[in-house]
Amino acid sequence: MTNHPSVLVTGATGTTGSRVVGRLVALGHDITSAARRPADAAGARGIRFDWHDARTFSAALGGVDRAYLVPPVGDPGPVAVMRPFLEQARAAGVRRVVLLSSSAVPVGGPGVGQVHALLADGLFEEWAVLRPSWFMQNFTGRHVHAESVREEGVVSSATGDGKVGFVDADDIAAVAVRALTDPVAPNTDLVITGPEALSYQDVAAVMARISGRPVEHRRLTYEQMRDRLTVAGIPGEFAAMLAGLDRSIAEGAENRVTGTVERVTGRPPRTFRAHVERAFAECGRGAAPKA
Template sequence: MTTLVIGGTGTTGSLLVPLLPDAVVGTRKPVRPGQVRFDWDVPATFDGALDGVQSVYLIPPVGVVDPAPVVESFLSRARSVRRVVLLSSSAVPESATGMGALPALVRAMPEWAVLRPSWFMQNFTGDHPVAAGVRSGEIVTATGDGRVGFIDAADIAAVAARALTDPVPHNTDHLITGPEALSYADAAAIITDLTGRAVRHRSVSTAEMTDRIALAVPAEFAALLAGLDEDIRGGAEDRVTTTVEDVTGRPARSFRAFFQDHLSRS
């Protein structure tokens, strides 16, 4: 099946595309062969991106508190699409509106899977605020001692590839974590050990975290993100699953192995 990979130049999409020989990359600014224009803010781009497509890797619009209406509109146009794999999150509960409404929309498709990964290991690298903290020597969150089953985006992509191409549709939710649950202090200690440079974690209140995030994103979205930190502090992400191994046949990568590989490529 020809697959439209929405966000095909992003964190998971760029890792998924090489695993799909017939992938079409949906991006706001197509510049290479195999890329098509797709922009959640411009519904006129939907039909062209869907032309000849039978499956979709669906990353909802980023920074939108309630993406359900635009995603529903997109899926209503996807008449030739048989299978949809949604990238959701382990931190997003089912709900009637907002991000939590998207799984129900996808389950209405003939074939589907909902990916619910934990927090990305890639947040500790690149342009993410946590990565900026790694570089400065201090990671700031509102998570306290709460632990997270951090997951490598490459492992998410591997699960997505199977969900998109397996002859038998998965038709299920996949809760995806790495092999161990770590606090941000634990992760900082691993980074310190690997780099020889001190990195520590400082936990702040949810209110202070909201204010910090609001310097970069709208206040409503900042409150939502800071609230996820608070959930971690309460133990919501303190779990591990064997989903990566169950689906792909190989175990998920550890945080230490991920960051060591990052250092070797830096």
């Protein structure tokens, strides 16, 4: 085991991937930063990578022994393209894989749950599956919720009064880096949440207080939420799945908090209020945050 293993990060320009790259570079690791539109980051080698183009797999796997994997966005059945990659990665000498999944998807469940099952069944001797709750960045970054907050002062959902342990992507990345670099792999799944469970009404109230402008929670039915997501450009099957997850939240499926962030990283997770305050400070209090 080397002190500085070489790590492949897929989705390297995305919400968690970019943060994982930055943290690994700061620790002195050799990083291959892989994305459909690659860009060299300071201390990382950028390469083109596309889950749906197997011709990009070999270059991504060259010389790496660990991998952080972000499934193809919007694909309701990612196992079809991820299984061949995982088998090629094992043959190429990758020893440890850390997969980004979701708190809403159990092992063997739909979508990325099938990929989770491959790892749990022993495809790699060293592995972890990160199962974060919903991202705080959904309300301050590039997401349909954040756009509606900026443009309408509205958060629309079919979550009713259900609560979620929203988590900051920086905390997810911190857990991911430990899962990738600790001497002993977790060899389990890690459910990652923030420190408190909030309803979407709570979220709207926090954003209103900090921004100084009205923000309200607009309650939608499952069908209305599905159609809203479809109009926003999300493929129909994936939009239906996301709206279904909202319905699960309304039924209490995400009303939980875990101690994973503090247990793994040694510090408590960021609160939603602190996240929003930082986002507004970075862009100026008079404007809605964009990243």
